Amino acid sequence: MDQADRMPADWRDLFALTKPRVMSLVVFTGLCGLVAARAPIHPVIAFTAVLCIALGAGAAGALNQWYEADLDAKMRRTVKRPLPDGRLDRQSALHFGVGLSVFSVILMGVAANWLAAAWLTISILFYVFVYTVWLKPRTAQNIVIGGAAGAFPPLIGWAAATGSTPVMAWLMFAIIFLWTPPHFWALSLFVRSDYAKAGVPMLPVTAGIAATRRHILIYTLPMIAAALAPWALGYAGAIYGIVSAALNLVFLLLAIRVAGNRATEPSGMAPEKKLFGFSILYLFVLFGALVADRLVLA
Structure with missing residues (x-):
């Protein structure tokens, strides 16, 4: 498809960068961690904490797609993502991912506590740098070690509710x-x-x-x-x-x-x-x- 024939990017392309299907499981397990902690927490703070987990996961997904745009273009199941399909440029995806990361971490720290914000930061950095950049292109054990990235949400939720893990x-x-x-x-x-x-x-x-x-x-x-x-x-x-x-x-x-x-x-x-x-x-x-x-x- 020529550039002139492509539809301009809109909010749906940015939303697709967050990997919403993956995010649904992240949000659920993060919420489970928060509720399972059985700690008194204001509903607004609880909602904000879960929102931050979702935003952090979305930011990691966006940065993953920014880094793997060329790789996604080679695979049938990912070729229609916004970046390989040309609906969004890589610089916009990078800015979106970084901005969302920073916003989610700061909001988590201010609304809940900084331990939860620290674990959220670690989860984003782990997914982007340890899994996406280092492990995935180098070793068949990528998903074994990299699986930790998706395991952080209940830990973050629990920390948000109690300030401990x-x-x-x-x-x-x-x-x-x-x-x-x-x-x-x-x-x-x-x-x-x-x-x-x-x-x-x-x-x-x-x-x-x-x-x-x-x-x-x-x-x-x-x-x-x-x-x-x-x-x-x-x-x-x-x-x-x-x-x-x-x-x-x-x-x-x-x-x-x-x-x-x-x-x-x-x-x-x-x-x-x-x-x-x-x-x-x-x-x-x-x-x-x-x-x-x-x-x-x-």
């Missing part, structure tokens, strides 16, 4: 951190050709499909242990314990099916697609059950 907040962090590899690798299996074309060393590209399936099953085991830990350690009760056990059993069975799949084409990867879809539901329901359980125990 106790063991339970770190357990919520650990659940997301360990959930990220099997979740993302399931997706990467049926979009492997995109990563291969773009030269991104995702695990299915560097180690192959069979090894990635085994890794999904292997990494599911510590995820299950982390998900059961709040109940086992007495930080959650029977409501969470029962829901967590059921969810983890289903996740494990799906991971076993993935490990046993021998298909090499996307059309034969129904188990991977089912696991990816369920993994999103898994995290929403698991954290929802944790919040409900802690509110009952309050």
Whole structure:
């Protein structure tokens, strides 16, 4: 498409830079951390804290797309993003991402506390510099280490409510951190050709499909242990314990099916697609059950 034929950028292009689908999960887990803390907090401050988590996540997404604009242009599932499609220039995306980052951190510090603002800063910097700039183009372990970026929201939410980050907040962090590899690798299996074309060393590209399936099953085991830990350690009760056990059993069975799949084409990867879809539901329901359980125990 020629430049003259392209529609001018509008607010929807800036909104697309924030990766709204990813942001919805970030907002939810951040809210869960804030509510699970069971601390008295003014509704306006609580709303502002969650808003800051959303803005920080959006800023990180914008900076990620600014840095990876050329890479996104090589992949079918990202080629229509605002930057590779030419609807937005890179300088505008950079200014938007940096401005949103600074605003979200300052607002969090003023409205809630500076510990929450510090963790929000770390989460943005980790996603942009550690994951996007350093890990993603260099190692197949990018999503293992980089998964920490998406695990910060409940920690930030808890800090916003209490000014502290106790063991339970770190357990919520650990659940997301360990959930990220099997979740993302399931997706990467049926979009492997995109990563291969773009030269991104995702695990299915560097180690192959069979090894990635085994890794999904292997990494599911510590995820299950982390998900059961709040109940086992007495930080959650029977409501969470029962829901967590059921969810983890289903996740494990799906991971076993993935490990046993021998298909090499996307059309034969129904188990991977089912696991990816369920993994999103898994995290929403698991954290929802944790919040409900802690509110009952309050």
